[in-house]
Amino acid sequence: MGEATLLPVRSHCVGTIAVVYASDYLNKLTGERIERECKRQLDSGCRALVISFCDTELVNSIGVSILLGIIDVAEKNGARVIFSDLNNQTIQLFEMLGLTRHVDLARDEEEALLSLSDFPSHSAATSH
Amino acid sequence: MEPTIQKLVHSFGSLADLGQEVASTGDFDEMVRTSLHLLLGALAIRRGALLECESSGDGLECRAVWGLGEDFAPPLTIDPAEKKTLLTAARGISLVYTDAPEVFAKQRDNLRGQGIEMIVPMVVRGELTGLVLLGGKASGEPFSTDDFEILHAMVRHIGVGIHTHRLLGQLEQRAEENRRIYEDLRTIYRDTVKAFAAAIDIKDKYTQGHSERVGKYSEIIAREMGWNEEAVEGIAIAGYLHDVGKLVVERDIINAPYRIDAKASNELNRHPAAGYEILSPIHHPYADIPLMARHHHERLDGRGYPDGLKGDEIPLGARIVTLADSFDAMTTDRPYRKRRPFADVLDDLRANTGKQFDGQVVVAFCRAICKELEGEIKERRVLKMLGRNYIESEQIIPALKELISELNSNNPPAAAAGV
Numbered sequence: 001m002g003e004a005t006l007l008p009v010r011s012h013c014v015g016t017i018a019v020v021y022a023s024d025y026l027n028k029l030t031g032e033r034i035e036r037e038c039k040r041q042l043d044s045g046c047r048a049l050v051i052s053f054c055d056t057e058l059v060n061s062i063g064v065s066i067l068l069g070i071i072d073v074a075e076k077n078g079a080r081v082i083f084s085d086l087n088n089q090t091i092q093l094f095e096m097l098g099l100t101r102h103v104d105l106a107r108d109e110e111e112a113l114l115s116l117s118d119f120p121s122h123s124a125a126t127s128h
Numbered sequence: 129m130e131p132t133i134q135k136l137v138h139s140f141g142s143l144a145d146l147g148q149e150v151a152s153t154g155d156f157d158e159m160v161r162t163s164l165h166l167l168l169g170a171l172a173i174r175r176g177a178l179l180e181c182e183s184s185g186d187g188l189e190c191r192a193v194w195g196l197g198e199d200f201a202p203p204l205t206i207d208p209a210e211k212k213t214l215l216t217a218a219r220g221i222s223l224v225y226t227d228a229p230e231v232f233a234k235q236r237d238n239l240r241g242q243g244i245e246m247i248v249p250m251v252v253r254g255e256l257t258g259l260v261l262l263g264g265k266a267s268g269e270p271f272s273t274d275d276f277e278i279l280h281a282m283v284r285h286i287g288v289g290i291h292t293h294r295l296l297g298q299l300e301q302r303a304e305e306n307r308r309i310y311e312d313l314r315t316i317y318r319d320t321v322k323a324f325a326a327a328i329d330i331k332d333k334y335t336q337g338h339s340e341r342v343g344k345y346s347e348i349i350a351r352e353m354g355w356n357e358e359a360v361e362g363i364a365i366a367g368y369l370h371d372v373g374k375l376v377v378e379r380d381i382i383n384a385p386y387r388i389d390a391k392a393s394n395e396l397n398r399h400p401a402a403g404y405e406i407l408s409p410i411h412h413p414y415a416d417i418p419l420m421a422r423h424h425h426e427r428l429d430g431r432g433y434p435d436g437l438k439g440d441e442i443p444l445g446a447r448i449v450t451l452a453d454s455f456d457a458m459t460t461d462r463p464y465r466k467r468r469p470f471a472d473v474l475d476d477l478r479a480n481t482g483k484q485f486d487g488q489v490v491v492a493f494c495r496a497i498c499k500e501l502e503g504e505i506k507e508r509r510v511l512k513m514l515g516r517n518y519i520e521s522e523q524i525i526p527a528l529k530e531l532i533s534e535l536n537s538n539n540p541p542a543a544a545a546g547v
Contacts, residue, residue, distance in 0.1 A: 028162060028165065060141055060142070060145060060169070061138065061141065061142040061145065061165075061166050061167075061168075061169030061170045062145070062162065062165045062166055062169050063169065064168075064169035064170075064172055065165045065166070065168045065169035065172075065194065066165070066169075068168070068169075068172060068173075068174050068195065068266055069194065069195055072174060072175075072195055092131070092134055093134060093138060096131050096134055096135055096138075097138075097171070097172035097265075097266060097267060098172055098265060098266040098267020098268060098269065099172060099266055101266065101267060101268060102266060
C-alpha cells in the first residue's frame with residue numbers, strides 16, 4: 001500500500017501534551033509516520049507524548065525500533081513518554097524487550113493524561 | 129505466552145521480515161536501512177550502525193545509522209589484523225566488544241562515547257562483507273548466547289543481501305561493457321563495410337560513390353516500407369556490398385568507356401554470384417546480406433541473372449537493392465551516356481514495374497522522394513544525392529503522385545517484410 005493512500009496519523013494536543021494514535025499494525029510505513037508526527041509535536045513545544053495503541057493489534061521489530069527512536073528523541077528534549085491502551089500481547093512484548101524501563105504504561109488515554117496532570121494543560125486543543 | 133516463547137516468536141517474525149527485505153529488488157540503501165531497523169528492533173537495541181567493507185582494500189562505508197548523534201564518526205578503515213579478529217569471532221558466533229583492544233582501538237573512545245558496545249561481523253563465503261556496530265539493549269541486560277545466535281543469523285542475512293547487490297552490480301557493469309563492445313564491433317563492421325564499398329567503387333572510376341548511394345537509397349526505401357531499424361541497417365549494408373563481386377571482374381571491363389560486347393558482358397554478369405561467394409563465409413550481424421548481393425540483378429519476369437528467379441522467389445531485400453541500383457545507374461553519368469532527366473527515370477520505372485521492379489518497392493521510393501520534396505522529411509537525403517537543379521519540384525511531385533496512384537491501383541500493398 002502506498003503512503004499516499006494511508007489515512008493521516010491521528011493526534012491531538014492537550015496543552016503541552018500530545019496524544020498520538022498508533023495504527024492497527026505498527027510497521028515500517030506507519031511507524032515512520034508516527035515518528036515524524038511525534039518529532040513534529042516535540043519541535044512545536046510539547047513536553048509529553050502519549051502514544052495510544054488503542055487501534056494497534058501488532059507491533060513488529062521495526063515498530064519496536066522506531067518506538068525506541070521516539071523515546072530517545074523525547075529524552076533528549078526532556079519530554080516524558082507514556083504508552084496507553086496496549087493489549088496484553090504488546091505489554092508482554094514491551095516488558096520482555098525492556099521498553100517499559102523507559103516509558104510509563106497507562107490503561108487508557110484518560111489515565112495517561114491524569115498521570116501527566118502536573119503538565120501545563122490548556123483548553124485549546126488542536127488535532128491533525 | 130511464556131516470555132521465552134514470545135521472544136522466539138518475535139525473533140522469528142524479525143527474521144521473516146528481514147528475509148523479505150533482503151530479497152526485495154528495490155532501493156538498496158533503503159533495504160540496508162530497514163534491515164538495520166529490523167535487527168535493532170528484534171532485540172530492542174537502542175542504537176546501531178551498519179558499515180560495508182570495500183570489495184577490495186581496507187575501506188569502510190557507513191550504510192545506515194540509527195539512534196546515534198550527528199557527531200557519530202564511524203571508522204573509515206579496517207586493517208587486516210582487525211579483519212582477522214572479526215572473521216574469527218564470526219566463526220565462533222561471538223561478538224567483539226568495543227573495549228577489546230584488537231578492533232578499532234583508535235576509535236574506541238568515540239564509539240564508547242556514542243554508546244556503541246559491540247561489533248557483529250558480517251561474513252559471506254568466508255569474506256568480511258561488513259560489520260554492525262551495536263549499542264546496548266533497552267532492557268539494560270547483557271546480551272545472552274541466544275541473542276548472539278539471533279544477531280549472527282540476522283547479520284548473515286543482511287550480508288547475503290549486500291553480497292547479492294554487489295554481484296548484481298558487477299553483472300550490470302559487465303552487461304554494460306558487453307553492450308559497449310557490441311556497439312564498437314558494429315561500428316567497426318559498418319566502417320569496414322564502407323571501406324569495402326569505397327574499394328569496390330574505386331575500381332570503377334565512372335561510378336564512384338555508387339555503392340554508398342545504393343546503400344542509402346535501399347535504407348530510405350526500406351524505412352519507408354516500415355521495416356524495423358535493425359532490418360533497415362541490414363539492407364543498407366546489403367546496398368553497400370551489392371557489387372562486391374566486381375572485385376573479381378577485370379578492371380578493363382568495368383571501366384570500358386563504351387558499351388561492352390557479349391563476352392565482356394558475360395564476364396561482368398558474374399559479379400552477383402561472385403559477390404555471394406565472397407560474402408557467404410562472413411558471419412554478418414544481419415540476415416541475408418549474401419543473398420541480396422546474389423539476386424540484385426534478378427527480374428520479376430524471370431529474365432534476370434544469375435538464377436533467373438521470378439516474382440516472390442526473389443527476396444524482398446534484393447528487390448529493394450535492384451531498384452536502388454538501377455535508380456542510381458539512371459541518375460548518374462556513365463562513360464557512354466549522360467544521366468537521364470528525372471521525368472524519363474519515372475517513365476522507366478513505370479514501364480518496368482512488374483517486369484524488373486517490384487511495384488510496392490517503387491511506390492515506397494516515390495513516396496519517400498515526394499515527402500522530401502514536400503518538406504515532410506526534413507533530411508533531404510535523396511535530393512542531396514541527386515544534386516541541385518535535377519528535380520523540378522512543381523512538375524515532379526504530381527508525376528510522382530500519379531505514378532504512386534497507378535501502381536497502387538495495379539498492385540495492392542503487400543505485407544512488409546523485416547517489420
